Amino acid sequence: MAINDNNTDSNKSQKQEEKDLPKVVIFLPPPVFSLIGEESFASNKFLFLKAYDSQLPLLQFLSTHSKSIKAILSSGGAAVNADILQLLPEVGLVVTTSAGLNQIDIPECRRRGIKIANAGNVYSDDVADLAVGLLIDVLRKVSASDRYVRQGFWATKGDYPLGSKLGGKRVGIVGLGNIGREVAKRLEAFGCFVSYNSRKKKPYVSYPFYQNVCELAANCDALIICCGLSDETHHMINKQVLSALGKEGVIVNVGRGPIIDEKEMLRCLVQGEIAGAGLDVFENEPDVPKEFFALDNVVLSPHRAVFTPESEKNLSQLVVGNLEAFLSNKPLLSEYVD
Amino acid sequence: MAINDNNTDSNKSQKQEEKDLPKVVIFLPPPVFSLIGEESFASNKFLFLKAYDSQLPLLQFLSTHSKSIKAILSSGGAAVNADILQLLPEVGLVVTTSAGLNQIDIPECRRRGIKIANAGNVYSDDVADLAVGLLIDVLRKVSASDRYVRQGFWATKGDYPLGSKLGGKRVGIVGLGNIGREVAKRLEAFGCFVSYNSRKKKPYVSYPFYQNVCELAANCDALIICCGLSDETHHMINKQVLSALGKEGVIVNVGRGPIIDEKEMLRCLVQGEIAGAGLDVFENEPDVPKEFFALDNVVLSPHRAVFTPESEKNLSQLVVGNLEAFLSNKPLLSEYVD
Structure with missing residues (x-):
């Protein structure tokens, strides 16, 4: 031209x-x-x-x-x-x-x-949607049973083990910002009991507040990590918190990988000291520790919570x-x- | 003794x-x-x-x-x-x-x-929970991206493709009984627009009603099958309905397998005539057609919706x-x- x-x-x-x-x-x-x-x-x-x-x-x-x-x-x-x-x-x-x-x-x-x-x-809606999706997946074993069906085991080995019910679960939200509030709103529709931890008690919020994340974990069946990463939140979810969550407890992380002591969480998952985890973030992305790959009680998401x-x-x-x-x-x- | x-x-x-x-x-x-x-x-x-x-x-x-x-x-x-x-x-x-x-x-x-x-x-709550879990999974590619991470591809091949947003989706519920109503309640918390098809328009229900399931599909981004199996509902989701749902549409089935013409749905999934499916039920359980196993746009659940x-x-x-x-x-x- x-x-x-x-x-x-x-x-x-x-x-x-x-x-x-x-x-x-x-x-x-x-x-x-x-x-x-x-x-x-x-x-x-x-x-x-x-x-x-x-x-x-x-x-x-x-x-x-x-x-x-x-x-x-x-x-x-x-x-x-x-x-x-x-x-x-x-x-x-x-x-x-x-x-x-x-x-x-x-x-x-x-x-x-x-x-x-x-x-x-x-991003709040998308992150909250994935957080709830990961929680349902871990509790109801969606990805794990999908693997089971794809391997042809349903027909040869019989029924897959039961999952656990979402309704009635006590869910602790760590970080009740925009994302945390959207997660809470969704979980109420499923009949969950929401409580939370954050730097300060939020005004105009009726969910029970725990100043101490360990105390929150001790009073919950599931923790959902929705906070940001900072010096204070780095490895905030440590051995003590995971132990307070307990062997029936599950954890979902849509915040940042280093908020959880990943090595310690992996050990807890392998040894049955917590029941399961749904993880969208990891300490050293995109390198996910290979030990996770063999576990059926985890759902591994490649940091896609924010993206649609x-x-x-x-x-x-x-x-x-x-x-x-x-x-x-x-x-x-x-x-x-x- | x-x-x-x-x-x-x-x-x-x-x-x-x-x-x-x-x-x-x-x-x-x-x-x-x-x-x-x-x-x-x-x-x-x-x-x-x-x-x-x-x-x-x-x-x-x-x-x-x-x-x-x-x-x-x-x-x-x-x-x-x-x-x-x-x-x-x-x-x-x-x-x-x-x-x-x-x-x-x-x-x-x-x-x-x-x-x-x-x-x-x-069973209503458990079935509704899994229905929503399957919908999030299909839209946000949870199981598929979990497979991707487990195969080590995140580190070697880079980011996984984007999923699609749940909020704002028009979701059609086929069969608004106890289960369908529980699904609708949950999806409202995610910002979805619910409409429904059933034998009769329900009194005291404000969701838009479609007498014809094909018309419902044409006006929705997702269909969730929550009805029972009967002579009338057998293969109710046929080629015509799937075609009305269209290539951006997804389908979730927590009803019974034979409500969907499975062969036709498989063809649509393979050829991209619909976008995806989350299936807890199949026409000939526990035998799932092997062609499903290779598809990344389906989530396969071994009829576990009702069980916790x-x-x-x-x-x-x-x-x-x-x-x-x-x-x-x-x-x-x-x-x-x-």
């Missing part, structure tokens, strides 16, 4: 306009880019600056573009720490595509007056909306407040 | 008393006997007469005990038909351990004035309660009315 002079002129002025737009730096491609396409994040209010497309080492790249970078788009993999932030004095916002914020040095952002916007409620195409579209709107709001000095759509 | 004369005397009189008790005949051992123990069904108001413990052919056995048999305890496997009923003129009740009644000749029972008591609501130990205990109380009520001329606890 021939391009006439007029078009060339308008192309040139478009390039110049783009050059003048505020820049949003990205360190690593967020998984959502390949899932629903980068074009879903396009805006005429800013331009993405992709550090991962440059030959320069990250810190050098950031120094070079230091003045024009107004915001950071962060996903799970790449740290946003003090070393990076001190190179970017113009940055006023970190917006993430993840629900968790453990890659971000939050105190350093606070110190520098940098705002944070996370994925807000976008429907939600990713909502996410792209939220991310772009947060960036455009920030650049126009408007209130953020999903500002993270401690 | 020595037995003294007194004990022997009392044993004798106990035997005589037992002999005089009304008899409840059982053709085949109900699965629940081996699951939670026959002793859970013991009563001082009746005695079980086990046709399967006798050397005699069934009809001859029944003729021999014809006068003393007042009721039949029936489970899924053994037919209660006209040939059998005509040998048992004293029978006034058929009580089943199953939710379905397809093994019973209901019109013949009606003609003879024989009452029927089924498992009532005992907690419910089986409730069932034993209900069965014994029905038999004792009948033998004392009191109203049945869970009489089946057409």
Whole structure:
């Protein structure tokens, strides 16, 4: 196709306009880019600056573009720490595509007056759906009995062992944020008794509150981990908590892998000290300890709780909306407040 | 341990008393006997007469005990038909351990004035839980991604494909009895839009009603089969219904296998004419067509929807309660009315 002079002129002025737009730096491609396409994040209010497309080492790249970078788009993999932030004095916002914020040095952002916007409620429904799905699966042995049928054992070895009833179970939710509340709402419809642990007792919440996660575990048949990862929650689910949960107890983790002492949980699962686990997250993803693979009392999900195409579209709107709001000095759509 | 004369005397009189008790005949051992123990069904108001413990052919056995048999305890496997009923003129009740009644000749029972008591609501919660579990599993690929992780593919091949969101899905419930209503209640908590098909529009139910199952399928993203098996429902889910459900649609069956034309459904699943299926029941159990085993868009459950130990205990109380009520001329606890 021939391009006439007029078009060339308008192309040139478009390039110049783009050059003048505020820049949003990205360190690593967020998984959502390949899932629903980068074009879903396009805006005429800013331009993405992709550090991962440059030959320069990250810190050098950031120094070079230091003045024009107004915001950071962060996903799970790449740290946003003090070393990076001190190179970017113009940055006023970190917006993430993840629900968790453990890659971000939050105190350093606070110190520098940098705002944070996370994925807000976008993921909550999907994560809650999978949490409930994993709980039903572990209790009613869905994946395990599917394996049994696929191996042809139903016809040759007879009936599969009974599962356990969901209704009437006492379910403890660890972390009653957006996700935890959505899990609780669903479990009430199944006739479960919900209680919870969180940093503070929540106002306007009638579920019994346990300040101590060990005490929560002792009073529950199942624990669902819905909290974020932080220094306080790292290995919060340890030998003592698992032992309090007991040999009839099951655990579901849709938070972050390192919240549970994985080695200790594995030992408990192998030795029957807890009854089962439904795990969407692991300590060292994507490497799942091979000892899990032989266990019929676990369901292993490859960190897919947050992902459905429907939600990713909502996410792209939220991310772009947060960036455009920030650049126009408007209130953020999903500002993270401690 | 020595037995003294007194004990022997009392044993004798106990035997005589037992002999005089009304008899409840059982053709085949109900699965629940081996699951939670026959002793859970013991009563001082009746005695079980086990046709399967006798050397005699069934009809001859029944003729021999014809006068003393007042009721039949029936489970899924053994037919209660006209040939059998005509040998048992004293029978006034058929009580089943199953939710379905397809093994019973209901019109013949009606003609003879024989009452029927089924498992009532005992199974409804468990069946509904599994139905929802299967729906989440199919949409969010839980079992399939568990297989992926167990094969070590997460670390070597990367992320597993996205599942589909449950919230906002239009779910059609086929058969809005006790089970269907429990499924609907749960799905509302997930933000699904429920509609239904049944023989008649239900009073006091606000979900949209479709008289025609094909029309229901055309207006839904998922169908959940919760109805019983009868001449009318046999192969009710046929090529036309599956085609109306369409290539994004999924189907869950916790009713009975033959309600779906299994061959046609298999073809649709293989050729992508529907998106997936969660199946607890099959046309020829326990033989599941091997072609299913290779499919990642199906979840195969070995007819375990109804079974948890907690419910089986409730069932034993209900069965014994029905038999004792009948033998004392009191109203049945869970009489089946057409």
